[in-house]
Amino acid sequence: MAKSEIELSWKDLEVGCVVSEPGNASQYRTGDWRSVRPVWDTEKCIKCGVCYIFCPDMAIKKTEDGYFEADLYYCKGCGICAQECITGCITMVEEEE
Amino acid sequence: MGERVGIEVSLAAAEAVKMANVDVVAAYPITPQTHIVEHLSELVADGELDAEFIPVESEHSAMSVCCGSSAVGARTFTCTSSQGLALMNEIVFIAPSMRLPIVMILANRSLSGPLSIWNDHTDVMSVRDCGWIQFFTENGQEAFDHVMFSFRVAENPAVSLPIMMNMDGFVLTHVIEPIEFWDQETVKQYLPDFEPVNRLHPDNPVTMGAFGLPGIFTEAKMAQDQALINSKAVILEAWKDMGDLVGRYYKPVETYHVEGAETVFLSMGSVGETVSLAVDQLRAQGKPVGQVKLRLWRPFPFEEFREAVRGVKKMIVIDRAITYGGVGGPVASEIRSFLYLEENMPIITNFLCGLAGRDVTVEDYMAMFEKTEQMVKGKVRQEDYIIYGVRE
Numbered sequence: 001m002a003k004s005e006i007e008l009s010w011k012d013l014e015v016g017c018v019v020s021e022p023g024n025a026s027q028y029r030t031g032d033w034r035s036v037r038p039v040w041d042t043e044k045c046i047k048c049g050v051c052y053i054f055c056p057d058m059a060i061k062k063t064e065d066g067y068f069e070a071d072l073y074y075c076k077g078c079g080i081c082a083q084e085c086i087t088g089c090i091t092m093v094e095e096e097e
Numbered sequence: 098m099g100e101r102v103g104i105e106v107s108l109a110a111a112e113a114v115k116m117a118n119v120d121v122v123a124a125y126p127i128t129p130q131t132h133i134v135e136h137l138s139e140l141v142a143d144g145e146l147d148a149e150f151i152p153v154e155s156e157h158s159a160m161s162v163c164c165g166s167s168a169v170g171a172r173t174f175t176c177t178s179s180q181g182l183a184l185m186n187e188i189v190f191i192a193p194s195m196r197l198p199i200v201m202i203l204a205n206r207s208l209s210g211p212l213s214i215w216n217d218h219t220d221v222m223s224v225r226d227c228g229w230i231q232f233f234t235e236n237g238q239e240a241f242d243h244v245m246f247s248f249r250v251a252e253n254p255a256v257s258l259p260i261m262m263n264m265d266g267f268v269l270t271h272v273i274e275p276i277e278f279w280d281q282e283t284v285k286q287y288l289p290d291f292e293p294v295n296r297l298h299p300d301n302p303v304t305m306g307a308f309g310l311p312g313i314f315t316e317a318k319m320a321q322d323q324a325l326i327n328s329k330a331v332i333l334e335a336w337k338d339m340g341d342l343v344g345r346y347y348k349p350v351e352t353y354h355v356e357g358a359e360t361v362f363l364s365m366g367s368v369g370e371t372v373s374l375a376v377d378q379l380r381a382q383g384k385p386v387g388q389v390k391l392r393l394w395r396p397f398p399f400e401e402f403r404e405a406v407r408g409v410k411k412m413i414v415i416d417r418a419i420t421y422g423g424v425g426g427p428v429a430s431e432i433r434s435f436l437y438l439e440e441n442m443p444i445i446t447n448f449l450c451g452l453a454g455r456d457v458t459v460e461d462y463m464a465m466f467e468k469t470e471q472m473v474k475g476k477v478r479q480e481d482y483i484i485y486g487v488r489e
Contacts, residue, residue: 006312010319015257016196017317018295019304 030057034077036092038070043087051081051090099278106237107270108130109278110202113147113244116284120291123151123162127181128214130204130478134176156181160188160199167197167259168305170293172248175199175272178266179206179220183255186224192259193228195306196294198251199259200244204415205366206266207453209453215264218366218417221394222427228321230260230328235364237274240264242345245279245288250335252291255383257329263394265367267454279343287342287347324397329396347396350405351390354380358387360466365391365428368415368451373451375462386466391428394406399435406436412443413469416482417451424484449483 011095014020038051051068052060059074070081082090104112111133114122122141124134140146149166153159159175167173177185182203192199208219221231230250234240243262251260264270279287297302306389309317332349340346353373355361364372369390389405389412391398406412416426424430429447436442446469451457465485 005310008313008316010316010323013313013316013320015294015324016194016305017307017308017309017313020295022302022304076365 002074017067024025029058029072029073029077031073034072035095036077036079037072037095038077038079038081038090039093040067040069041089041091042067044087046087046089048086050084054080054084056080099280099283101275101277103275103463104237105132105273105274106240106264106276107204108136109237109241109274109276110244110264111136111140112278113241114174114200116246116279116281117139117174117288118172118284119146119148119174119248121149121151121161121163121166121173122175123166123173124175124177125153125156125159125181127178129206129216129270130176130178130181130202132270133202133204137174153387155190156185160185160192163199163201164188164192164195167192167199167293168195168295168297170291170296172252172291173197173199174201176202176204178204179208179214181209182220182224187385189224189229190227190339191306194317195327196321196324197259198248198256198257198291199294200247200251200262201259202240202244202262202264204266204270205263214266216268217451217452217454218263219419221261221263222418222420224261225395228258228325229395230256230258230325230332231263232261232393233263233391234269235369235390235392237269237272237276237368238345239347240269240409241276241278242339242343242347244275244367245284246335246339246347248291249288250328250332252289252293252418253328253335254292254294256324256331257294258324258328258373263366264436267449269367274447277343284341287338321322322485326396329393329398332393332396347392348401349391349393351392352405353388353390355387355389355405355409357385358409358471359385360413361387361389361406362411362462362466363389363391363412363414363428363432365394365415366417368417368457369458370464371459372415372457375466378459379463379466384466397431397435401430402435403439406443408441409443410441412445413465414445414447415451415465416449419449419484429482429484442476446472446477448483448485456485457486 141150207213207217336347414429425447
């Protein structure tokens with residue numbers, strides 16, 4: 001998208017609001033829905049990848065040293081990763097902090 | 098020009114759909130629309146019409162199929178009535194937002210309950226704000242002509258909106274009238290091939306019907322509203338071209354004896370011809386009475402309507418639907434609202450009549466005129482409406 005959604009005037013819209021650019025859902029920043037974000041404690045993390053498997057938005061990626069982190073462009077802060085984590089190494093931290 | 102034949106109006110409408118060379122018909126039979134869809138089914142089965150006839154299991158599916166077929170660029174037709182329209186309601190509102198040029202005949206019938214199959218306008222008025230182009234036909238010839246008109250207007254790339262052709266149930270659908278058919282050459286001249294603005298096709302993938310967040314929804318509605326408003330230019334051009342081709346010139350607002358009229362009736366649909374007879378009789382009695390017929394309902398023809406009623410002192414608005422606990426029938430409340438800021442706004446009386454097929458005769462319209470004369474001598478409460486002919 002040349003312009004972000006909130007910059008478009010009604011005259012900019014395609015007829016019937018057709019989305020003519022395939023795959024552009026990846027540009028949608030769902031991260032700004034978030035009020036809390038997951039933070040990993042690498043002391044407790046056993047690199048099992050349960051958080052990665054359960055993330056409903058595929059917003060968790062593996063780091064070079066084998067730990068995991070959230071892609072904050074997409075992470076909505078739902079907390080499923082923290083709920084499912086076997087060792088309890090993920091804490092949901094208020095965005096304000 | 099084609100030949101003049103005596104034919105049931107429903108069958109003539111179906112023949113017109115065939116002549117328009119429709120690609121997909123998806124419909125579910127419901128009284129009084131049945132003969133249209135039955136005849137199309139026969140035409141396809143007999144090999145006279147090369148189209149997909151999809152006998153869906155409900156009207157919700159009918160309109161869903163129509164959205165899909167229109168989206169891939171197929172010329173698409175459906176028709177329904179009353180409860181069928183109610184059942185397809187969800188998708189009816191989606192088709193115009195996706196700008197899909199579906200043509201639908203609505204054989205007008207009352208909405209239940211009590212359960213009824215007979216004619217009034219409660220069905221169409223329930224979807225007044227659905228965003229389709231909506232107009233009313235008065236007789237069989239108009240119905241036949243307006244099938245071609247509907248495809249031409251809806252599919253025009255500057256419009257690309259669904260269109261709803263209203264045709265009164267039974268009093269229009271089930272009568273046999275002499276109708277002048279178009280020949281196929283005339284249809285070809287009038288109606289170009291359908292070239293959709295957007296098309297679902299694997300070679301050029303697009304997403305249709307995506308959701309709209311609060312940040313874009315208002316803009317989407319503005320664009321849709323403007324598209325409907327701007328369709329009027331194409332509608333007027335389509336009527337002009339039809340007149341040049343077949344000799345019948347239609348207008349958004351028709352008038353009858355409005356010259357020097359102090360009082361005008363306002364009617365929509367097939368009751369117009371009965372009202373005209375009442376106007377003839379009142380004129381014969383020396384009463385300055387005329388008639389305005391609203392053919393185009395959405396987009397509302399503001400300028401033409403204002404012009405048609407200029408100088409009129411009293412207006413008798415005939416409503417064929419009830420707005421329970423509201424300010425009047427749907428037509429009258431809109432007309433009052435529209436004319437509110439006009440200088441010399443006429444006194445408007447509002448009669449709800451002809452509900453669920455109750456006959457309204459020439460004498461009844463003359464009685465409404467007399468009643469209006471009595472009302473204006475007293476103080477007319479403009480918010481009032483009269484359910485005409487109800488037994489006390």
